[in-house]
Amino acid sequence: MSSNKHLNIFQTPFHNPSIFQIRDKTRFDGQLVDFCVPANSYFPPTEMEALINRNMHDILKYYPDYAPVYQDCIADLCDAPAENIVVANGITEIITILCRESRGPILTSVPTFGRWTDIPPDFDIPVFYLQRKKENAFRLSADEVIRRAREVSASTVVISNPNNPTGAWFTGEEIRAIAEALTDVDHILIDESFIEFSDLESAESLAMNSDNVIVVKSMGKSLGWHGIRLGYAVANTLQTEALRRKVPYWNINGLAGFVLKNMWRFKDEYRASFLKVAEDRDYMFEQLQKVPGLITYPSKCNFLFSELPKGVSGKRVRDLLLDHYGLVVRECSNKVGSTEYYLRNVVRRKEQxxxxxxxxxxVLTALDREPQVPEAEGVAG
Structure with a gap:
């Protein structure tokens, strides 16, 4: 546990505190650099911000459009027909509905996005885990997923591709193999919230032509604006019609709606931003190899997962980086299947x-002179 009582805000069961809380509590006197929130560093452009500012009066005064308008906007970005899309107030809205409706058990690999592990118990739905291992660079095979689904008699299988927080991935061929083997489960839920930053094949087409596959995506990561709360699901038309009946009528706020309706103006910049992030990821991966004792794993996301030197507390590292350098990093002890000896650092521009x-x-050089903390066993390894 951190000895810095002013940073007790980090003692949360699932996620990190907001950047606003961190700014209020840190002793660092200056502008923070955020390596925690996985937002696109190259989007939105300043022209889009200016467009919003010019229209803010109407955005705040009037009701937003209805869902079909936004389905058309998303269809223009992802190449799926509007009838196969369900627009959501962030991916959490969709995840909550899908978990609540599951008859269980739910199977998910870990570590993963916290909502996949913390929502099922809220509805008394059993959830089983498939542990990712560092010996395999946190990658899983299709056979491992299929075998574990059979072992626990899963009715719902969750696949994060690529995975948060490890950056590990499945190929399109592996995803199809899982889908073909598990046609008898109720749902295969594929979380592709970070796939835009990769060269991976999306499963959206598979979902549109499948009875049980649903793809879910957060848009905050790719748009670079988590605060507007946008996400969507892609599935066959029967699935999307049923899912739309379960989301609130006006679930998209006016600002989020305005952004979607004007994305056509910035599609080129949007798509180019992912290539820039990929270049920065390569640079960041190369540079992190130079940090003594740090092991960084390959990633298809806009972040990198790193293992600290043996016995070095991630909580200490996080607190020192924040208070002394103004750098906000994601320490991963509150993720099921991980420990405090792992950091997830978002890809930023080269100077950052x-x-x-x-x-x-x-920090690691200084901590190397201190007594080591015994590592927890049986997780993330």
Whole structure:
């Protein structure tokens, strides 16, 4: 546990505190650099912000459009027909509905996005885990997923592709193999919230032509604006019609709706941003290899998952980076299947990566002189 009582805000059961809480509590006097929230560093463009500012009066005054308008906007971005899309107030809205409606058990790999592990118990639905292992760079095979689903008699199988927080992935061929083997389960839920930052094949087409596959996506990561709360699901028309009946009537706020309706103006910048992030990811991966004792794993996301040197507390590292360097990193002990000896660092621009690498080197060098903390066993390894 961190000895810095002013940073007790990090003692949350599932997620990190908001950036607003962190700014209020840190002792660092200056502008923070965020390596925690996985937002696109190259989107939105300043022209889009200016467009919003010019129209803010109407955005706030009037009711937003109805869901079909936004389904058309998303269809223009993802190439799926509007009838196969359900628009949501962030991916959590869709996840909550799908978990609540599951008859259980639910199977998910871990570590993963916290909502997949913390929502099922709220509805007394059993959830089983498939542990990702560092020996395999946290990747799983299709056979491992299929075998574990059979072992626990899963009715719902959750696949994060690529995975948060490890960045590990399945190929399109592996996803199809899982779907073909598990046609008898109620739902295969594929979370593709980070797939835009990769060269992976989306399962949206598979979902549209399948009886039990549903793809869910957060849009905050790719748009670079988590605060507007946008996400969507893609499935066959029977599934999407049923799912639409379960979301609130006006579930998209006016600002989010305005962004969607004007994305056509910025599609080129939007798609180009993912290539820029991928280039920065390669650079960040290369530079993190230079930090003594740190092991960083390959990733298809806009973040990198790193293992700290043996016995070094991620909580100490997080607190020191924040208070002394103004760098906000994601320590992963409150993710099921992970420990405090892992950090997830969001891909930022090269000059920011250089600052992180320098600070991490300083902190780990200093901590190397301190007594080591025994590591927990049986997780993330």
């Amino acid at each position: 990566t250089d600052a992180l690498v320098s600070a991490l080197t300083d």
